[in-house]
Amino acid sequence: MVDLHCFSNGTVVDRTGVAVSCIRGQRYSGLFPFPAKSHMRIFAPLLLELADRGHHLTVYTPYPETVKHPNITDVAMVQIDYTEHKLPDLFAVRGPIAYVHSHCEMGISITDAFFQDPAIKQLLRNKNDNFDLMIIEAFFNEALLGFAHKFKVPVVEMSSVAGATWVYDWSLNPEPFSYVPNNYVPYGDKMNFLQRFHNAFISTYIRLWRKFYYLPEQEAIMRKYFKNFEDLPTIEYIENHVSLLFLNQHFSWATPRSFLPNVVPVGGLHIGLTKHKTLPKDLQKYMDEATDGVIYFSMGTHLPSSVMPESLRKTFLEAFSNFKQRFIWKINSDYIPSTCKNDTNLKVSEYLPQFDLLHHPNLKIFITHCGVSSLQEIMHVGIPIIVIPIFGDQVHNCKKLEQEGAAVILDYDHITVESVTSAIQEVLQPKYRENAQRLSRIFHDQPLSPLKTAVYWTEYVIRHKGAPHLRSAAADLNWFQYFLLDVISVLTLTIALIMYLLFTCLKVVYSKLGTTFEIYKTMKVD
Structure with a gap:
């Protein structure tokens, strides 16, 4: 990687002494409309770092920064409830095809709602803004790519997840089904014949579903709101000409695979500016006095207390009573029996500083759903885990950790006192912590931090006028030519x-x- 130094006179020089063009003071537009705070938490560090480097950003998001930066103009969007937009009960949805259908239907509905937002309506009418680059979240909102054509600027897309089959299709990145599992199937990269068959079938089905049903729906939304542009290309064309794609993954927890130059993994981006703090006094005391260690249980925001059945809560409580370790459970205390609240080995709370908890030396195990943000915090610290995946890519996220002996996976639909007890007994073995620490060292052993990597490549696109030389020539081939059928x-x-x-x-x-x-x-x- 080339080290670039920008001097006060505006000259940028690489390590060989060769001057390149200065990229300070560029104008960026950031479009992050999806109403999930966890998504914005991933993107915010890059935006703040770009602002610190002298760039000026106009950011459209429902979650503007509370601490204002002089180089960032936040345009607040309405925090719409995405659960009202054709998103079924995620705990009733099972199987990769059902997941894709539900997310695509949600994407079609919610993208149309984005364009109803006053901030987006103003952006559509705006004829004066001259941006140098657009950064857009890539999450079931392809119609927003019409802004790239409107402003005639290079686009950097950021995926808050590791990347599904269609994400790689944007850049024509190869995805061999023989060893690259779709992120909706519960496999690692070492698949037997039936698993490879299933992986190939699911990945092909998703591609066809997206091309012939989902993309035409997004295309119709884009043409509805950008109807004044007669030369508006197709979404597929714009996708294939995106300058850069940031993926929220790293090979230490994801299956190794090849990437084209314009596909850059930056997993752990949000950890770059996060510093763990001292715990609140009562929590610090509870952790410090746990001579046998602490087991932390949190299902994030995906399994609220009101959704978890009472029978399941009782199952966990009974299993926890079999251990001398202390337990911290992120859950509304109203859903825990009053008799359990006085248990000195159980602490329940709806709000807990997870990142700070994970750094305490007495923490032994983290029981989690394995959302991508939690996964990266786990990799950062090196904690063994018990995973209860619920939906989407969660089972895929933890598969590599299971293969490497740093995790045990429990089936949400078949949780019993015995299975929970057995999993805790297993993961308490020293080898699980050793394996988790080994994977953490691999994650940290990078030439540049994920944040510095993202900044470098973002500015690279500006320096090289959209960096078209990174784009694969596959974008210029039709499917017949791409598969060498001719x-x-x-x-x-x-x-x-x-x-x-x-x-x-x-x-x-x-x-x-x-x-x-x-x-x-x-x-x-x-």
């Missing part, structure tokens, strides 16, 4: 022609030889 067809026809000619020649030779043999027999008889 070459295969020509080769097949050529081989068939050669075989036909050879067969014809042999037939003629055989016929001639037969005639000669008959003449010879006649002459011999005479």
Whole structure:
């Protein structure tokens, strides 16, 4: 990686002393409309770091920064309730196809709602803003790419998740089904025949569903709101010409795979500016006095207390009573029996400083749903985990950790006192912590931090006018050419022609030889 130094006179020099163009003071537009604070938490560090480096950002989000930065103009969007937009009960949805259908339907509904927001309406009417670059969250909102055409600027897309099949399709990044599992299937990269068959089927189905149903719906939304642009290209064309794609993953927890130059993994980006703090006094005391250690249980915001059945809560409480370790459970205390609240080995609270808790030396195990943000905090600290995945990519997120001996996975639909007890007993073994620490060292062993990597490549796109040289030539091929079907067809026809000619020649030779043999027999008889 090249070290760039920007001097006060505006000159940027690399480590060899060669001057390159200065990229300070550029104008960025950030579009992060999805109403999930956990998403914005991932993107915010990059925006703040760019602002600190002298760039000016106009950021559209429902979650503006509470501490204002002089180089950031926050345009507050309405915090719409995405659960009202065709999103079914995620705990009733099972299977990769059902997940994709539910998310795509949500995306179609919620993207149309984005364009109803007063801030987005103003951006649509705006004819004066001249941005140098747009940074857009890539999460079921492809119609927003119309802004890239409106402002005629390079686009950097940021994915808050590791990246689904269609995310790689944007940059035409290769995705061999033989060893790259779709992020909706519960497999690692070492798949048997049936798993590879299932992975190939699911990935192909998702591609076809997206191309022939979902994308046309997003296309209709884009053309509805950008109807004044007669030269508006298709979403697929704009996707294939995106300058850069940031993925929220790293090979220490994701399956290793190849990436094109314009696909950059920056997993752990949000940890770059996060410093763990001292715990509140009561929590610090509770942790410090836990001589046998503490087990932390949190399902994030995806399984609120009101959704978890009472029978399941009782199952966990009964399992926890089998251990001498202390337990901290992130849950509304109203849903815990009053008799349990006086248990000195159980502390319940609806609000807990998770990142700070994970750093305490007495923490032994984290029981989690394995959302991507929690996963990265786990990798940062190196804590063994028990995973109860609920939906989406959560089971895929933890598969590598299970393979590496740093996690045990429990099936949410089949949780019993025995399974929880067995999982805790297993993960309390020292080897799980050792494996978690080993993976953490791998995660931290990077030439640049995820934040510095993201900043470097963002400014790289500006320095090189959209960096079209990073884009794969596959974007200029149709599907027939991409899969070499034209070459295969020509080769097949050529081989068939050669075989036909050879067969014809042999037939003629055989016929001639037969005639000669008959003449010879006649002459011999005479």
